Amino acid sequence: MENRIPLIAGNWKMNKTVPESIETVKTLVKLTADVQGVDMLIAPPFTSLWAVGDVLKHTKIALGAQDMFWESHGAFTGQVSADMLRSCGCSHVIIGHSERRQFFGETNQTVNKKLKAALAAGLIPIFCIGETEIERETQKTFSVLDKQLIQGVEGLILDDHHPLVIAYEPVWAIGTGKTALPEQAQEVHAYVRSLFAKVFGNSLAKKIRILYGGSVKPDNISELMGLPDVDGALVGGASLEPESFNKIIHF
Numbered sequence: 170m171e172n173r174i175p176l177i178a179g180n181w182k183m184n185k186t187v188p189e190s191i192e193t194v195k196t197l198v199k200l201t202a203d204v205q206g207v208d209m210l211i212a213p214p215f216t217s218l219w220a221v222g223d224v225l226k227h228t229k230i231a232l233g234a235q236d237m238f239w240e241s242h243g244a245f246t247g248q249v250s251a252d253m254l255r256s257c258g259c260s261h262v263i264i265g266h267s268e269r270r271q272f273f274g275e276t277n278q279t280v281n282k283k284l285k286a287a288l289a290a291g292l293i294p295i296f297c298i299g300e301t302e303i304e305r306e307t308q309k310t311f312s313v314l315d316k317q318l319i320q321g322v323e324g325l326i327l328d329d330h331h332p333l334v335i336a337y338e339p340v341w342a343i344g345t346g347k348t349a350l351p352e353q354a355q356e357v358h359a360y361v362r363s364l365f366a367k368v369f370g371n372s373l374a375k376k377i378r379i380l381y382g383g384s385v386k387p388d389n390i391s392e393l394m395g396l397p398d399v400d401g402a403l404v405g406g407a408s409l410e411p412e413s414f415n416k417i418i419h420f
Contacts, residue, residue: 176210194221210233280320339353378401
């Protein structure tokens with residue numbers, strides 16, 4: 170790793186009421202009080218953002234949202250803007266998660282709009298890319314990632330002051346218990362970094378953090394984190410229990 174600080178992010182998805190969220194995060198804050206040299210982040214549901222953000226003030230754990238809309242305000246029922254997220258204490262936002270693409274019509278073009286809006290508002294996007302099982306079996310992994318990355322970042326202005334995090338999440342490994350083999354994960358992460366370098370240059374590519382997401386658990390995190398181009402993890406189910414998430418953070 171080129172002095173890239175690892176980032177371990179927990180995506181709670183559609184889980185936990187507000188009281189449950191507060192209880193979980195209070196426990197997590199205590200468990201992770203000794204953590205050094207690892208950045209930590211929690212992305213609870215929208216309903217819990219303010220309450221969780223309140224608990225996380227003056228702690229080492231950052232707050233992220235699971236999605237956002239690209240417009241700043243207006244007649245968009247059910248949507249949430251970047252400024253609304255900032256007002257809850259968010260520093261990060263997950264954009265383009267495979268579940269948003271699969272169930273809610275997210276496209277590379279809408280991802281691009283959201284990335285631009287997030288960066289303009291001062292949020293750090295966690296930009297998700299990944300292939301399905303069929304795409305991997307038919308040797309389309311790299312062409313799919315090519316399109317997702319290139320179309321996603323089109324027109325973005327990135328530098329040290331406007332950072333971006335990439336999360337590679339093989340769709341076939343999310344919630345299935347399957348995990349990419351270490352050599353598969355490293356191959357894809359190295360490819361994504363080289364692709365990013367073609368667009369934004371080697372200097373920025375060496376600094377960008379690329380997370381792995383897909384059935385990350387306490388028993389496979391250390392092997393994943395030993396790979397040269399894996400800079401952290403986007404954790405789903407295993408982030409819901411503070412004890413298991415803490416084990417992952419202490420990889």
